[in-house]
Amino acid sequence: MPQHFIVIIAGGKGERFWPQSRAPRPKHLLPIVGTTPLLTQTLARVKGLVPAKNIFVLTSAVQAAAVRAVCRGVPAANIVAEPVGRDTAAAVGLAAAMVGARDPQGVFAILPADHVIHDTRAYRADLRVAFAAAAAAPVMVTIGIAPTEPATGFGYIQRGSRWRTVGERELDRVKRFVEKPRLAVAKRYLDSGDFYWNAGMFVWSVPVVGAALARHAPELDAGLAPVRAAFARGQTPAPVLRRIYPTLPKISVDYALLEKSDNVVVLPSTFDWDDVGAWPAVVKHGVPDAAGNVTRGAVVVEQGRNNLVFSEGGHLVTVLGADDLIVIHTPDATLVCPKARAQDLKALIQRVGALKGGAKWL
Amino acid sequence: MPQHFIVIIAGGKGERFWPQSRAPRPKHLLPIVGTTPLLTQTLARVKGLVPAKNIFVLTSAVQAAAVRAVCRGVPAANIVAEPVGRDTAAAVGLAAAMVGARDPQGVFAILPADHVIHDTRAYRADLRVAFAAAAAAPVMVTIGIAPTEPATGFGYIQRGSRWRTVGERELDRVKRFVEKPRLAVAKRYLDSGDFYWNAGMFVWSVPVVGAALARHAPELDAGLAPVRAAFARGQTPAPVLRRIYPTLPKISVDYALLEKSDNVVVLPSTFDWDDVGAWPAVVKHGVPDAAGNVTRGAVVVEQGRNNLVFSEGGHLVTVLGADDLIVIHTPDATLVCPKARAQDLKALIQRVGALKGGAKWL
Numbered sequence: 001m002p003q004h005f006i007v008i009i010a011g012g013k014g015e016r017f018w019p020q021s022r023a024p025r026p027k028h029l030l031p032i033v034g035t036t037p038l039l040t041q042t043l044a045r046v047k048g049l050v051p052a053k054n055i056f057v058l059t060s061a062v063q064a065a066a067v068r069a070v071c072r073g074v075p076a077a078n079i080v081a082e083p084v085g086r087d088t089a090a091a092v093g094l095a096a097a098m099v100g101a102r103d104p105q106g107v108f109a110i111l112p113a114d115h116v117i118h119d120t121r122a123y124r125a126d127l128r129v130a131f132a133a134a135a136a137a138p139v140m141v142t143i144g145i146a147p148t149e150p151a152t153g154f155g156y157i158q159r160g161s162r163w164r165t166v167g168e169r170e171l172d173r174v175k176r177f178v179e180k181p182r183l184a185v186a187k188r189y190l191d192s193g194d195f196y197w198n199a200g201m202f203v204w205s206v207p208v209v210g211a212a213l214a215r216h217a218p219e220l221d222a223g224l225a226p227v228r229a230a231f232a233r234g235q236t237p238a239p240v241l242r243r244i245y246p247t248l249p250k251i252s253v254d255y256a257l258l259e260k261s262d263n264v265v266v267l268p269s270t271f272d273w274d275d276v277g278a279w280p281a282v283v284k285h286g287v288p289d290a291a292g293n294v295t296r297g298a299v300v301v302e303q304g305r306n307n308l309v310f311s312e313g314g315h316l317v318t319v320l321g322a323d324d325l326i327v328i329h330t331p332d333a334t335l336v337c338p339k340a341r342a343q344d345l346k347a348l349i350q351r352v353g354a355l356k357g358g359a360k361w362l
Numbered sequence: 363m364p365q366h367f368i369v370i371i372a373g374g375k376g377e378r379f380w381p382q383s384r385a386p387r388p389k390h391l392l393p394i395v396g397t398t399p400l401l402t403q404t405l406a407r408v409k410g411l412v413p414a415k416n417i418f419v420l421t422s423a424v425q426a427a428a429v430r431a432v433c434r435g436v437p438a439a440n441i442v443a444e445p446v447g448r449d450t451a452a453a454v455g456l457a458a459a460m461v462g463a464r465d466p467q468g469v470f471a472i473l474p475a476d477h478v479i480h481d482t483r484a485y486r487a488d489l490r491v492a493f494a495a496a497a498a499a500p501v502m503v504t505i506g507i508a509p510t511e512p513a514t515g516f517g518y519i520q521r522g523s524r525w526r527t528v529g530e531r532e533l534d535r536v537k538r539f540v541e542k543p544r545l546a547v548a549k550r551y552l553d554s555g556d557f558y559w560n561a562g563m564f565v566w567s568v569p570v571v572g573a574a575l576a577r578h579a580p581e582l583d584a585g586l587a588p589v590r591a592a593f594a595r596g597q598t599p600a601p602v603l604r605r606i607y608p609t610l611p612k613i614s615v616d617y618a619l620l621e622k623s624d625n626v627v628v629l630p631s632t633f634d635w636d637d638v639g640a641w642p643a644v645v646k647h648g649v650p651d652a653a654g655n656v657t658r659g660a661v662v663v664e665q666g667r668n669n670l671v672f673s674e675g676g677h678l679v680t681v682l683g684a685d686d687l688i689v690i691h692t693p694d695a696t697l698v699c700p701k702a703r704a705q706d707l708k709a710l711i712q713r714v715g716a717l718k719g720g721a722k723w724l
Binding site for chain 2: 019298300302303311314315316317318319320321322325327329331332333334335336337338340341342344345347348351352355361
C-alpha cells in the first residue's frame with residue numbers, strides 16, 4: 001500500500017494584501033480571514049488525514065523563518081524552502097522528490113496554504129476520494145471548484161467523459177485546461193456547466209508525476225535529478241537546492257504537465273472555497289455591522305456604509321461620510337482605497353518601492 | 363499718550379482639525395498651514411507693532427503649558443489662562459483688566475491666534491490705522507474682511523455712513539452686526555458691497571470697553587470687578603480667576619457689546635485673510651502636485667486627484683484610486699473623510715468620545 005502525503009504550498013509574494021502582507025509575511029501568514037494565519041488554518045484542516053510525519057510545507061527562503069514559527073507539529077525536516085521562485089512545475093517536482101524519498105510509490109496532495117474553506121468535513125471527504133482515485137489508477141486527480149460567477153482571475157478545467165466512480169463519487173476525464181478567460185468566455189463557461197475553477201489542488205502518485213515530468217518537461221526533470229538524489233540519500237536539501245534551483249525552467253504545472261497529459265481527471269468539490277484574492281474579497285467572510293461595515297481593531301465609522309476597515313496596534317482609525325472604502329492600518333503603513341480600485345494595488349506598491357528607503361514598507 | 367497693547371486670543375477646542383488638533387493641542391498650536399504653529403505665526407506678524415512687554419496671550423487652562431512653550435519672547439506674566447471658557451465677552455473684559463492695570467487709558471487690539479494671513483505688511487498697516495483711530499476717539503474699531511463668497515459660517519458687519527479718515531484710510535460707522543446668515547441672505551450681503559465678515563479683530567481703549575461693559579453687560583462688569591482689582595494690585599491672577607470665572611455669564615462680545623453699542627466703526631482690511639475653519643480649507647494654502655494632491659510627510663497617492671493627505675512620524679500613508687479625500691494620520695489616530703463631509707467631524711468626535719477609553723483620542 002503506498003503511503004499518503006500532503007504537500008502544502010506556502011509561497012506567494014505578499015502583494016495583494018499590502019500593507020498587512022509584506023514580502024516576508026505574505027497572505028498565508030496572516031489572519032486575513034479568521035483569527036489565525038491561513039497556513040495554520042490549512043494545517044488544522046488536513047490534520048489526521050495523513051500521519052503528521054507525512055505533511056510537508058514548501059515555502060520560499062524569505063518566508064522560511066516565519067513559516068517554521070507557524071508550523072507547529074510539522075517535523076522541521078518537512079519544511080523546505082525554495083531558494084528562489086521557479087513557478088509551480090518546479091515546486092511539484094520538488095514535492096515529488098521529497099515524497100519519493102519516503103515512498104517511491106507514495107501518493108501526495110498538493111494544497112495551497114492561503115485559501116479560505118469553511119466546510120472542513122466536506123474538504124476532508126473530497127481529499128479522501130481524491131487519494132483513493134490517485135492510489136487506484138495512474139491518473140492526475142484535480143479538484144474542480146464549481147464556479148459561482150464568471151471569474152476572469154482563475155484558470156478553468158473542462159470536464160469530458162465519465163472516468164469512473166470512486167467512493168460513490170463520480171469523476172470525469174479532463175477535456176482541457178484553459179488559462180484565465182475573458183469575461184464573455186467566462187460567462188459561457190459558467191452557463192455551460194462543464195467547467196470548474198482550477199484551485200491548484202492536485203492528488204497524484206510519485207510515479208505518475210515522475211512519468212509526466214520525464215515526458216512533458218524533460219529539462220525540468222533532468223534539472224531535478226540531483227535534488228531527487230540528495231533527498232534519496234537523506235541529505236539536507238538546502239545546498240543542492242541553492243545550486244540547482246536557479247537553473248530550473250520557470251513554468252507553471254498547468255502549462256508544463258496538466259495541459260499536456262491525457263490522464264487527468266477531475267473531482268468536483270463539495271466544499272465552499274475562496275482564494276480571497278484581494279482586500280474586497282475579505283468582506284464576505286467578515287461580520288458586517290448594521291451599516292455593512294466590516295471592521296477589526298480600534299475603528300469608528302460615522303455616516304459610512306460597506307467599508308472594510310482594519311487597524312492594528314490600538315491605533316484608532318476613523319472613517320467619516322465615506323462608503324465602499326478599504327482602509328488598512330498597520331504600525332508603519334496605511335492603505336486607503338475604494339473597493340472598486342483595489343485591483344490596482346500592484347501599481348501603488350511599485351510606487352512605494354520606488355521611494356527612497358521604500359523597501360522597508362514592502 | 364496712551365500705550366498700545368495687543369491681546370492674542372488663543373482659545374479654541376481643537377475639534378475642527380481632529381485628529382491633529384486635540385483638546386490640549388488645538389488649531390493655533392499646530393502648523394495647520396506653514397511650518398510653525400499658527401500662534402507662532404501670529405506673534406511673528408505683530409512683532410514690533412507694540413513693545414514686547416505689551417503683548418498678552420489669553421488662553422485656557424488645558425492649553426496653558428503648550429501655549430507657554432510656543433510664546434517665546436512673551437513675558438510669562440502676560441500669558442493668562444482662563445480656568446473655564448466663558449465665551450468672548452468675558453475674555454474681552456479680562457483683557458481690559460490686564461491692559462488697564464498697565465495703563466488705564468491703554469488702547470488694545472484683540473486678535474485671534476489661529477487665522478492665516480500672508481500679507482503681513484498690509485496687516486500691520488491696517489492695525490496701525492486701527493490703533494490711531496481708537497486712540498483718537500472713543501470708538502470700537504472693528505476690522506472688516508471684504509467677503510469673497512456668500513459664507514454662512516461667519517457673522518457680518520454692515521457699514522453705515524462715513525465716520526472719518528484716519529491715515530488716508532476711510533472708516534465707516536457700523537450700521538449693524540448680523541449673526542451667521544442663511545445662504546440666500548449671505549448672497550444678498552455679498553452682492554450689496556455693504557457687508558464685511560467679522561473676523562473677531564477689534565481695537566479699542568480700556569475706558570471705551572469699560573464704559574460698554576458697564577452699560578450693556580452690567581452683570582459681567584460687576585463679576586469682573588475683583589479681577590480688575592487683583593490685576594491693579596499686581597497679584598497673580600490665577601486664584602481670583604478660578605474663583606470668579608465660573609460665575610461669569612457666558613456670552614459673546616458681539617452680542618454683549620458690539621451689537622448694542624453706537625460707537626462702533628469699521629476699517630476694511632487690505633490683507634488676505636482665512637480663518638481656515640476646517641480641513642478642506644487647508645488645501646488652498648498648500649502646494650498641490652500635478653494631480654492636485656496636497657500632502658505632508660510620507661505619503662504616496664496613486665491614481666488619485668485633489669486629496670489632502672498628512673502623515674506624522676514617518677508612517678507611510680497611501681491613497682489608491684481615490685479623489686477628494688482627506689486623510690490625516692497622527693501617531694495614535696487617523697481620519698479618512700471625503701472633503702465634502704468634513705463638516706460632520708463633530709459627530710465623529712462624539713462617537714470617539716463615547717468609546718470606552720475614547721477620551722485618550724480627544
